[in-house]
Amino acid sequence: AQSVTQPDIHITVSEGASLELRCNYSYGATPYLFWYVQSPGQGLQLLLKYFSGDTLVQGIKGFEAEFKRSQSSFNLRKPSVHWSDAAEYFCAVSSGSNYQLIWGAGTKLIIKP
Amino acid sequence: DGGITQSPKYLFRKEGQNVTLSCEQNLNHDAMYWYRQDPGQGLRLIYYSQIVNDFQKGDIAEGYSVSREKKESFPLTVTSAQKNPTAFYLCASSLYFEADTEAFFGQGTRLTVV
Numbered sequence: 001a002q003s004v005t006q007p008d009i010h011i012t013v014s015e016g017a018s019l020e021l022r023c024n025y026s027y028g029a030t031p032y033l034f035w036y037v038q039s040p041g042q043g044l045q046l047l048l049k050y051f052s053g054d055t056l057v058q059g060i061k062g063f064e065a066e067f068k069r070s071q072s073s074f075n076l077r078k079p080s081v082h083w084s085d086a087a088e089y090f091c092a093v094s095s096g097s098n099y100q101l102i103w104g105a106g107t108k109l110i111i112k113p
Numbered sequence: 114d115g116g117i118t119q120s121p122k123y124l125f126r127k128e129g130q131n132v133t134l135s136c137e138q139n140l141n142h143d144a145m146y147w148y149r150q151d152p153g154q155g156l157r158l159i160y161y162s163q164i165v166n167d168f169q170k171g172d173i174a175e176g177y178s179v180s181r182e183k184k185e186s187f188p189l190t191v192t193s194a195q196k197n198p199t200a201f202y203l204c205a206s207s208l209y210f211e212a213d214t215e216a217f218f219g220q221g222t223r224l225t226v227v
Contacts (some may be wrong), residue, residue: 042221101216106153
C-alpha cells in the first residue's frame with residue numbers, strides 16, 4: 001500500500017541551529033513529492049515540490065529538500081531556523097497513476113530561544 | 114486577492130444535527146477538495162471534485178455529503194450519520210486534478226459537537 005512516514009512527531013531545535021525533517025515514502029510509481037507547512041489553526045502552504053530533474057530543490061522561506069530514490073526519502077532542511085519557523089510540517093506524495101495526495105502524519109517543530 | 118475562503122472559522126453542533134461548512138474560491142481552479150484533520154493523523158480526504166457538477170468519495174466519505182453546482186463553491190455537509198465529527202476541516206483547490214499540481218488551502222473550520 002502507498003504510504004508516507006514522518007518518523008518524528010515533534011522536534012525541538014534552538015533558534016539559529018540547523019534543521020532536518022525526515023520523510024520516507026512507499027510508492028510503486030515515480031513519486032511527486034511535496035512539503036507543506038501549517039501554522040497553528042491555519043491552512044497549509046506549499047514550501048517546495050519535486051517532480052523530476054535536480055534532486056535538490058529549493059523552496060520558500062529558505063527551505064530545501066533532497067530526493068533520494070535509493071532511500072525512498074525526501075528530507076526537508078534549513079541551515080538556520082528562526083522562531084517564526086515554529087509550525088507543523090507535512091510531507092505528501094502523489095504519482096502519475098494516483099493523483100490523490102497521500103499525507104504523512106506531520107512533524108511539529110518547536111523552536112527554543 | 115485570490116484565495117480560498119472557509120466559513121465559519123468555528124462551528125458548534127448539537128448531536129443529531131446536520132451542519133454545512135462553506136468553501137469558496139476565486140482562483141478559477143477546476144479541482145476542489147475537503148480534508149479532515151485530527152491530531153497526529155495528518156490529512157484524510159473526505160471528498161474531491163475534479164470539475165463542476167462532479168465529485169468523488171475520498172477515503173472517509175461516510176457521514177458526509179457535498180455538492181459542486183458552481184465552479185467557485187464546494188460546500189460540505191456533516192450529517193448526523195457521522196459518529197465522530199469533532200475535527201478541523203480544511204478545504205483546498207488546485208488548478209486541475211493532476212499529480213503535479215499545487216493545492217491551495219483555506220484557513221479551516223473547527224467543528225465541535227456539544
